[in-house]
Amino acid sequence: MPNSDASTRLPHFTSWRDVPRTYATAAQLKAMDLPRRPGPPAATVDGLNGIGRKATITLYLIERSEPTASTAAQLASARARSTSARVCGDCGARPDVAPIATEPYGALCLTCWHIRGLRRRQEEAAREREDAVHTAQDLLHHGQRPLGLLHVDYTERGHTPSGTRRSPAAAKITVTDVNGKILADPLLRLVAARAKGIPPGAGDPRSGADTLLAILSQLTVLIWSHRDLDDLAAGLRSQGATWSLPPGQVHEMSRLTAQWRSEVTPDGRRMAAVAPGSAERMLYLLRQITDTEQLPEPRLCAHCGEDITAEDGPGHT
Numbered sequence: 001m002p003n004s005d006a007s008t009r010l011p012h013f014t015s016w017r018d019v020p021r022t023y024a025t026a027a028q029l030k031a032m033d034l035p036r037r038p039g040p041p042a043a044t045v046d047g048l049n050g051i052g053r054k055a056t057i058t059l060y061l062i063e064r065s066e067p068t069a070s071t072a073a074q075l076a077s078a079r080a081r082s083t084s085a086r087v088c089g090d091c092g093a094r095p096d097v098a099p100i101a102t103e104p105y106g107a108l109c110l111t112c113w114h115i116r117g118l119r120r121r122q123e124e125a126a127r128e129r130e131d132a133v134h135t136a137q138d139l140l141h142h143g144q145r146p147l148g149l150l151h152v153d154y155t156e157r158g159h160t161p162s163g164t165r166r167s168p169a170a171a172k173i174t175v176t177d178v179n180g181k182i183l184a185d186p187l188l189r190l191v192a193a194r195a196k197g198i199p200p201g202a203g204d205p206r207s208g209a210d211t212l213l214a215i216l217s218q219l220t221v222l223i224w225s226h227r228d229l230d231d232l233a234a235g236l237r238s239q240g241a242t243w244s245l246p247p248g249q250v251h252e253m254s255r256l257t258a259q260w261r262s263e264v265t266p267d268g269r270r271m272a273a274v275a276p277g278s279a280e281r282m283l284y285l286l287r288q289i290t291d292t293e294q295l296p297e298p299r300l301c302a303h304c305g306e307d308i309t310a311e312d313g314p315g316h317t
Contacts, residue, residue: 012056013045017267021110023059024097030068031098033086034075039064088112118268125262125270129292132259136289139222139251140178148183148219149176149286151279152232157197169197171232173212174279175219184215190235209241217246224275224282225254253282260289 013019023043029036038060049055070078088099089106099107105116139147154168169191175184188209189202223229229245236243257273265271276282 010041011043013043013059016045016047019043019045019059022061022063024062024065025057025059028097029060029062029065031084032096033094033098034096035068035070036062036065037068039066090115114268118264118266121264121268121270122262125259125264128259129262132256132262133289133292135256136260136286139220140286140290145218145220145249147178148216148221149178149279149282150174150216150221150223151282152228154231155197155199155202167191167235167238168231169195170199170202171235173232175212175215176279176283178283180280180283183219184212186212188212188232188236188241190231190239192239205236205239205241209236209243213242213244219249221245221250222253222282222286223250225252226250253286256289257285260292 024032026038029038040060041058042061042064043059044056045059047055047057049057085099085101085107087094087107088109090108090112093109093111095109097110099109100113102108102113102116105112108116151174153172153174155170155172157166157169159165167190170187170189172187173184174182176182186208187199187202188205189198190205191198233243254273254275258270261271261273263271276285
């Protein structure tokens with residue numbers, strides 16, 4: 001999304017992938033099939049200049065550009081001397097804007113260049129998925145310590161009149177083993193005993209934290225995200241309780257799950273994984289990951305790069 005640039009009042013883009021196709025740089029306008037001159041500056045984008053340094057690059061609206069003074073004969077002569085391809089090597093398009101020279105695919109229109117980039121991202125994601133499966137299998141079956149899954153549900157107290165979120169009143173902590181057996185499920189108070197909103201049965205934070213940490217110290221702990229424990233740690237410490245999980249024995253499942261899902265969005269970003277919501281569902285998800293059957297490595301055509309893993313005929317080599 002563009003951000004307002006206070007100095008020029010022009011739209012500003014922080015990434016080339018956010019720039020609509022209606023914009024072009026002066027160099028791109030000059031290199032068009034029928035070259036054009038820029039109109040007034042219309043936007044800017046963060047990028048690299050001709051010597052590879054970070055720079056703010058000016059963009060122009062193609063519809064507000066004007067034809068250069070070159071005659072048809074001059075254009076034909078320049079084309080005859082040029083070695084740049086004007087036809088996309090993938091789809092055969094003949095775009096106004098010069099195709100992008102790539103290796104090993106030759107000249108590509110912007111759409112095919114984008115598709116190739118997405119394929120590369122998907123290939124990277126597939127490799128990460130394989131790593132995620134091995135990591136999950138190690139956690140579930142081969143760890144030196146038993147694995148425990150830790151999930152926290154908070155008792156919220158709403159917001160202040162100014163809109164600031166109040167700290168949770170209590171936390172329900174659930175710890176299960178890899179068979180789903182509950183090892184601990186204390187409800188601990190995270191605020192002063194006289195504070196409003198404390199649920200019935202909330203236990204003393206100091207003794208409860210000591211008991212919980214004694215159990216967790218014997219385990220390799222799997223949590224969804226470290227951020228999920230921030231309110232628990234802050235609340236317990238505010239009540240004089242000890243809270244410190246053993247370093248090196250705590251693993252985040254959110255990143256592991258995102259690697260396993262390996263979903264790439266149409267703009268090339270990696271999708272964040274959605275939290276399961278309970279220790280039971282987190283264990284179910286972990287078993288899904290460990291039971292994943294890895295697909296064979298794709299066999300690509302040496303000529304066109306197409307995936308021909310499933311083909312048996314002589315049509316590709």
